[in-house]
Amino acid sequence: MSLSRWIAGAALVALSLPIAARADYHLRSPDEIDEGELELEHNGAAGFDRNAVNSNARSFTAEIGYGVNSWWHPELELGFERAPGPGQSTNANQVVWENIFRLTEPGEYWADLGIYAEYGFSTVGHAADSTLFGPLIEKDIGPTTQTLNLFLGKNVGPNQDNHGYDLSYAWQGRYNLWRAFSPAVEVYGDAGQIDRIGKFQDQQFLVGPVAVGSFLIGPLGKFKYETGYLFGATRASANGTVRWKLELEIPI
Amino acid sequence: MRFLLASCAALLAAGSALADDAVHLSIRDHKYEPARIEVPAGVKFKLLVKNEDPTPEEFESFDLKREKVVPPGQEIAVFLGPLDAGEYKFVGDFHQDTAQGVMVAK
Numbered sequence: 001m002s003l004s005r006w007i008a009g010a011a012l013v014a015l016s017l018p019i020a021a022r023a024d025y026h027l028r029s030p031d032e033i034d035e036g037e038l039e040l041e042h043n044g045a046a047g048f049d050r051n052a053v054n055s056n057a058r059s060f061t062a063e064i065g066y067g068v069n070s071w072w073h074p075e076l077e078l079g080f081e082r083a084p085g086p087g088q089s090t091n092a093n094q095v096v097w098e099n100i101f102r103l104t105e106p107g108e109y110w111a112d113l114g115i116y117a118e119y120g121f122s123t124v125g126h127a128a129d130s131t132l133f134g135p136l137i138e139k140d141i142g143p144t145t146q147t148l149n150l151f152l153g154k155n156v157g158p159n160q161d162n163h164g165y166d167l168s169y170a171w172q173g174r175y176n177l178w179r180a181f182s183p184a185v186e187v188y189g190d191a192g193q194i195d196r197i198g199k200f201q202d203q204q205f206l207v208g209p210v211a212v213g214s215f216l217i218g219p220l221g222k223f224k225y226e227t228g229y230l231f232g233a234t235r236a237s238a239n240g241t242v243r244w245k246l247e248l249e250i251p252i
Numbered sequence: 253m254r255f256l257l258a259s260c261a262a263l264l265a266a267g268s269a270l271a272d273d274a275v276h277l278s279i280r281d282h283k284y285e286p287a288r289i290e291v292p293a294g295v296k297f298k299l300l301v302k303n304e305d306p307t308p309e310e311f312e313s314f315d316l317k318r319e320k321v322v323p324p325g326q327e328i329a330v331f332l333g334p335l336d337a338g339e340y341k342f343v344g345d346f347h348q349d350t351a352q353g354v355m356v357a358k
Contacts, residue, residue, distance in 0.1 A: 035321040036308060070321070106318060107296070107331035140317055179314040216348055251310065251346055 024059060024079075025188055025206075025230065025243040027147050027172045030114025030136040031106045033073045037221065039065040040248045041075070047084060047238035054238060058082035058090055063098075071102040079120070084238070093127070096120040100136065111139040116149065128155035132168075147172045152194065164193035174212055184210045186228060204237045206230035221250040271297040271333075277311075279303045279322060282347035293337040293357040302327040310345035316355065319345065333357075 025045045041063040049055040058081065065075030079094040098118040106112050114136040122129050134151035149170040155162060168191070174184035190204040191197045210228030217223055224247040232238050271292055277299060278285045291297060301311050303322040311330060312319040322328050335357040344351025 034310075034319070035323075037321075067321075105329065105331055106320075107333075145317065176314070176317060216343075216345070218348060219346075222345070251308070 024061065025170075025186075025241065026226065026245050027170050027186065028100060028114075028116050028136050028149055029138050029147055030100065030102050030104070030112045031138055033067050033071060033100060033102045034249055035067040035070050036251060037067045038250045038252050039063070039067075039073075039075070040250070041065065042246045043244070045241055045243045047241045049084070049232075049238045049240075053085045055084055056082065056086075056088070057084035057238065060090070061096075065098070073100045073102075074098065091124070093124050094120045094122055094130070106138075107140070111137050113137055116151070122157075122159070126159050128160040129157040130155055143176050145172075145174045145176060147174075162193065164195055167191040167194045167197070172210070179214055179216075181211060181213045184212050184228075186210050186230065188230065201234045202236050203234055205233045206237050206241060207233055208241075210243075219251075221248065223248055269296065270331075271295045274298040274300050274329075277301045277353070279305055279309050279344065279351065281305065282309070282344065282350045284342070284344065284351055284353040287353045288356065289353065290356050290358060291332070291335065294334050296331065296333040299330040299332055300327055301330060308346065309351060311342060312345040313340060313342035313355075315340035316342060 024043060026043050041061070043061045043063070045059045047055065047057040060080040061077050063075050063077040065073060067073050075098040077096040077098060078092060079096060080090055081093040082088050082090040096118050099116070101115045101117075103113045103115065115133070116136050117133040118131065120130040130153060132151050132153040134149065137148045139146050151168045153166040153168060154164070169189050171187045172184050174182050176182050186208060188204070188206045192203060197203070208228055208230035210226055212226050214222055214224040224245075226245040228243055230241040230243060232240060275289065275291050275297055277289060279301065282305060291299075301322050303309050303324055303326060306324050308321055308323050310319060310321045311328070316332055318330055318332065320328055320330055337357050340355040340357065342353050342355060
């Protein structure tokens, strides 16, 4: 792996350290760099809970990305959010610059390794900006692919409401059945501030089945989808969350 | 942070040994040559894909869990295996009608 990749990834991580965290439900892979391809992506999540105060949280994103080279994939994202509870509205809340740096060639070492770093600019008055960074790890085991994300996030700017780093993580175990459909299991967790991690029941932890697939669409490229239902396993989590991702990859 | 760096180093250091000889594949006139290629089963190996066309192609295979763009006139390396004995399909993502191949591991 080239020294320049390590330097670029480390520099971006260092520059993005003082920025805040934003949680969303989809895994990032160190191997999702598609050099020379334009990517249009939409992610969504809808939470449901028996307690109306904690129900109907919504988040949506519209993203555009590009594979600049074989190891760097930046994306620009517009985020929308609806807070849980009755009487809430859906509003644009963030513009996020995301980056994936691939540090190793797929299959060259025991596991594939990348770095993820993002900066979120708040579009809501008196809300903090945010940053998120951490390793992306992926490994094929037989007919399955295991993907792990470990993130530290932080609020930053004059409106930050805390000064600590938040630890979040996500894992997907996927059985590669067919291109159009492969079943997977996903876990998403948020342990809270890393220097004051509380009881597990007070942390967010969701687990559930997901369907993953893609279709080749000739010269237009490829259409990808993910959809699933995540069960909340702690009292700090919504009872259930539907999540989905739609993506179009266009070679240009 | 030290634990994280040490873990990353361990991930990179471990792994299967690579087969001695690389396997060669070419793209010419938006077709793979050879269209049927034999590779060793049970060992990790390096596949070298050379694009002899003036336009880019993407080596893609769901069976092999790989996709990588091959710029025009350039050669890329794809690390594969260990593969079980059998057949694995691959395509050229940008010319799916013509760029098709099968990798036979034995």
